Amino acid sequence: MTGTDDDIDDVDRGILHRLQQDARNESAREIATAVGVSAGTVRNRIEKLESAGIIRGYLPDIDYERAGYQLTILFTCTASAPSAELTETILDKHGVVTVRTLLAGTENYHVTVVGTDTDDVSSIADSIRECGLEIVRADVLDAEVVQPFNHFGTEGSEADE
Incomplete structure (x- = not known):
């Protein structure tokens, strides 16, 4: 993060975009490759984003019906x-x-x-x-489809699928 704690730059946006897609299976190394920085930088940025309250948590996407809640x-x-x-x-x-x-x-x-x-x-x-x-x-509700917020953008993420 650059500037004040609440300012995010393109690297932060790229990290946020990748985490929204699949936080559980994205390694710091994979995110680093996608946003063009080192894995250590990614880990540091994630820690700062968490400390600033920008990343509030990591929640699984649960299929409640398959889990027994019809x-x-x-x-x-x-x-x-x-x-x-x-x-x-x-x-x-x-x-x-x-x-x-x-x-x-x-x-x-x-x-x-x-x-x-x-x-x-x-x-x-x-x-x-x-x-x-x-x-x-x-x-x-019949179905809910969620997608990553696209205004974090892919400009910070070169290897976006």
């Missing part, structure tokens, strides 16, 4: 008093995998849950309501 539900909710504490409380509930808070509108929470069956999902919905959320809508 239902993935997106709850659109309203909270009268949104807060970081409320978000953490919701995340602690069984079956909750993501919580998104929205800046505007009355439907200010999107909560994604996974469950084994309708009884399990109903129980999860009850626990969300107990947190103080009103569930406005529940949608069964």
